[in-house]
Amino acid sequence: MSAVDPPTLASSETSGRSRRSIMRPDLFQAVLWALILTLCVVPFVLVIVISFGQKIEGAAWAFGFTGANYQRFFVGASWPESTTFLYLNRLWYSVYYAVIAAVLAVLTAFPFTWFMTRMSRAAQSRWLVFLLATLSLSEVFIVMGWDILLSNRSGLPMVLRETGVTDWLKVTGWFDVLREWGMANPRNVKFKTSEFATILTMSYLVWPYAVILLYPALSRLDPSMTEAARTMGAGPWTVMRTVVLPSVRLPLIGTLFLLFVFLLGVYVSVTVFAEPAKQTLAVSVYEAVRGSTLNAPFGAAQAVILLITGGICLWLGQILVNRKGVTA
Amino acid sequence: MTKLNRRTLLKSTAGMGGLAAVGSVLGTPLIAQSRSLKVGSYGGYFENSFKEFVYPAFTEATGITIESVTQPNSADWLVTMQQASAAGSVPTDLSLYARDALIKSSRIGELVSPLDMTNIPAASNMEEDFLYEDSTGVIGVGAMAWFTSMVVNPDEVDTPASWVDFWDSSRFESSLGLSKLISGNLLDIIAATYFEGAGTFDTNEGILAMVEKAGELKPNVALWWTAESQMEQSMKNGDVVGGMYFHDVAQLMAADGFPIRSTFPKEGNPIGYGSWCLSALSEKADEAAEFINFSSDPATQALMSRKIGTAPLVAQSKTDLTDEEFSFVSGTPAIQPAYEAYLDNETFIKEAWDKMLASA
Known part of the structure; x- marks a missing residue:
């Protein structure tokens, strides 16, 4: 911007047209x-260049050209003496959490947004402002x-204990089942850490995000279409299934994809609420780069693989959508 | 955030008095109007206490002013300093490194300068262990120590006499909070409790055996913590009834009325310590030496124990700390972590540890 000389600046302030020219x-x-x-x-x-770098044991790392970091991702550092699928396991949990959480969010946000668009304009704006604020x-x-x-x-857990639910669980034997599931310690039920x-x-x-992304599509939906379907005798569920859902199919799937990609990189929720056995690649990347081993190349390699996986998932999703689109 | 929690807590009850002792100990101030030094320390209450109590005493004694620089911790700071050194300008003259980061900086090379020990006579008050020497000379002098201690909730469970008790599922099922980080010293505790101490780290078989022993703890662990605030909250909330935590903060939480007892079991607790290290690009070697000399003085060590809650690196007898004050910040026996082994074999240890945690 410093290259712009004062007269130019002045003219751009006075008129957008002259600036364009x-x-x-x-x-x-x-x-x-x-x-x-x-x-x-x-x-x-x-990131890609660093992912081929070399770890110097006991110190940091240096630029290089080795595939060792990628090899380690698939079989572990001690291969071939021993093999571990530790990092594939982490990758699996990255995808697993992201898919389930994205689907859950869309499943619950969709009916909410649907009913929200049926409200008065003022109520809709209030909800939207509130939701934007929570972002x-x-x-x-x-x-x-x-x-x-x-x-x-x-x-x-305090509520459950005080209301007597914990005692009831203990009497009926459900408490022991919860303990086996890792959802209780000998004293009370527990929700941390858990899937x-x-x-x-x-x-x-x-x-x-799900609500805000679905809102435009649902609010633009022409009410006369659903009304027409209703007058022709379709029940509310049939209308939802045959009229509403098909017409918002693309925004719905787009939202799902966006949330999925967003959730692939979530870090804080996973470190706090997931037990170490079920943590994701994002955590592993951070530990490699910023942890005491200072192994940025391995962190970078994991990040590249996470990126590729995200890409593949989106691509597969796209294919699935297109095929459905053809058959529909 | 983490440090803030921990240190805010420390602030609420930390030591009483002690500043007076320092002034008298150090010699006549040098005439040095414009002498200054940039010193790093861990941000939050820790750094604030330095700014409030330690640096002014130093300036009063020597005339050298201190510019305080916030370090997030040792490991991250090492990355910062590495990048800054490459760029040709470093943010501090003196940095505070934990022992592992100190060794690492020595191995990376050209990050820290050797210190002129003839200008630091007070370092002789310390045990040799706290002076770190590499091929270039002494590059780190101990600043203060801290313990990772066994803690329990005395309202819920009896205080164990040994770390072995933590493996007892009839007492601690889904109830413990342990450090998830490999640098959290759980393996050192296991080495001292079940094996031949730090020597167990010398072979891969020894490491795998210790990691396997750690794996046996998993049914009893409710929280594998990475940030100390997680453990603090979980002890307060009753999500866990025991585990490992910093001795100093646990003492202060107990003083604040929270149900936590920090104890030294018969095998001891791991000790960690920070060292002052001179940046290779610093031109303030003389001022740095004066500061380190001041910091090594028993009076300053006692001041830090009272004001910051750290353990002194000099014998209690050399300080004026009372038994009560001393036991507030320190204890015996101390488990010495296998620092070198962690670094020599870091990829193997880290992956073995992660595999254990992931059951993969």
């Missing part, structure tokens, strides 16, 4: 490409809140 399209293109290059391509390439809550804040809500002394808490928090985290 001064800013030549090829210059604009060049600036755009420079931005894309520095903000997207360079960091990307750096300002960071992941850390949300996790903290759920952490308290699920805590033994201040949360749900339940992890998925719950992740769904909660993206829920407002």
Whole structure:
């Protein structure tokens, strides 16, 4: 911007038209490409380059060209003496949590948004403003809140104990079943750490996004279509299944994909609510890069694989959607 | 965030008095109007206490002003310093490194300078263990120590006399909070409790045996914590009734009325300590030496124990700490972590540990 001389600046302030004519399209293109290059391509390439770097045992790492980090991802560092699928396991949990939490969020957000679009304009705006406001809550804040809500002394376990549900569970024998599931200690039920808490928090985290993404499609839906279907004798479920859902199929699937990609990288919820045996690749990447081993190359390799996996999932999803689209 | 929690807590009850002792100990201030030094320390209450109590005493004694720099911790700071050194300008003259980060910086090379020990006579008050020497000379002098201690909720369970009790599922099923980080010293506790101490780390078989022993704890662990605030909250909430935690914070939580007891079982607790290290690009070697000399003085060590809650690196007899004050910050026996082995074999240990946690 410093290259712009004062007269140009002045004219651009006075008239948007003159500015357009001064800013030549090829210059604009060049600036755009420079931005894309520095903000997207360079960091990307750096990560890929680092992923081929060499770990120096006991120190940090150095640039290099080795496939050892990728090999380690699939079979472990001690291969061929011993093989471990530790990192594939982490990758599996990344995808697993992201899919379930995204589906749950869309499943619950869809009916909510549907009923919201049937409300008065004023009520709709109030809800939208409220939901937009909740987006300002960071992941850390949300996790903290759920952490308290699920805590033994201040949360749900306390409620269950005080209302006598815990005692009832103990009498009926369900308590021992919960202990086997890891959802209770000898004193009370517990929700941390558990898949339940992890998925719950992740769904909660993206829920407002789901509503905001579904809202435009649902609110634009022409009411005369559903009314026509109703007058022709279709029940509410049939209308939902044959009229509403097909017409918002694309936004619905788009939302699902977006939430899925967003959730692949979730870190705080997983570190706090998932037991170490069920943690994700995002946690593993962080531990490699910022943890005491200072193994950025291995972290980068894991990040690249996570990226590729996300891409493959989206691609498979796309194929599935297209095929359905043809048959429908 | 983490440090803030921990240190805010420390602040509420930390020590009483002690500043007076320092002024008298150190010699005449040097005439040095414009001398200054940039010193790093872990942010939050820890750094604030340094700014409030330690640095002013130093400035009063030597005339050298201190510019305090916030470090997030040792490991992250090492990454920062590595990048800063490559760029040719470092944010601190003196950094505070835990022992493992110190060794690591020595192995990476060209990050820290050897210290002129003739200018640091007070370091002789410390045990040799706290002076770290590599091929270039002494590159780290101990600053303060801390213990990772056995803690229990005395309202819920009896205090164990040995770490062995934590393996007893009839007492601790789904009830313990242990450090998930390999650097959290659980393996050192296991080495001291079930094996031949730090020597067990010398072979891969020894490491696997210890990791397997750690795996036997899993049914009893409700929380594998990475940030100390997680453990703090879980002890307060009753999500866990025991585990491992920092001795100093546990003492302060107990003083605040929370149901937590920090105890030294018969095998002891792992000790960790921070060292002052001079950045290779610093031009303030003389000022740094004066500061380290000041920090090594028994009076300053006692000041830090009272004000920050850290354990002194000099014998209690050399300080004016009372038995009560001393037991508030320290205890015996101390388990020495196998620092070198963790680094020599870090990929293997880390992966074995992660496999155990993931049951993969």
